[in-house]
Amino acid sequence: MEDWVQQQVRFDTLILFWLGEPLLHPEFAYIYQKLLRVAVEHRVFGQIEVHSNSVLLDANRRSVLLNNASVPQVFHCSLDANTPETYQKIKGRDLFPQAKQNAQQFLREKWQKKAKYPKIVLQFIVGSNNVHEVESFRDDWCS
Numbered sequence: 001m002e003d004w005v006q007q008q009v010r011f012d013t014l015i016l017f018w019l020g021e022p023l024l025h026p027e028f029a030y031i032y033q034k035l036l037r038v039a040v041e042h043r044v045f046g047q048i049e050v051h052s053n054s055v056l057l058d059a060n061r062r063s064v065l066l067n068n069a070s071v072p073q074v075f076h077c078s079l080d081a082n083t084p085e086t087y088q089k090i091k092g093r094d095l096f097p098q099a100k101q102n103a104q105q106f107l108r109e110k111w112q113k114k115a116k117y118p119k120i121v122l123q124f125i126v127g128s129n130n131v132h133e134v135e136s137f138r139d140d141w142c143s
């Protein structure tokens with residue numbers, strides 16, 4: 001990151017996701033805070049995005065992510081199901097209740113703390129294996 005600052009490199013958007021779960025990194029909090037600081041102080045990134053299945057979106061990570069910095073940030077909660085059974089088929093793991101609860105708590109804390117960022121996107125990628133849950137997903141999250 002110091003090289004980017006020295007070279008005055010500019011990126012439109014930094015997306016923390018590439019065929020993996022960014023919250024798995026043991027130093028995620030440190031990395032995110034450093035990236036955000038570089039974005040705010042040196043304008044290296046115009047926006048920061050995180051794509052996650054929300055399974056590891058615990059209190060510590062939520063706390064790090066919620067802020068009022070001047071750099072736009074977006075957090076994509078990729079749930080892709082609305083029942084544990086469908087989640088198991090799609091993700092191969094029985095972690096739907098944890099992922100949904102973490103996403104719900106993230107939304108609550110953002111509202112309670114009046115945090116400007118990140119904007120939270122509830123993502124449901126539609127496929128033949130989950131199309132039957134589109135309406136119930138929308139209804140659950142819009143209520």
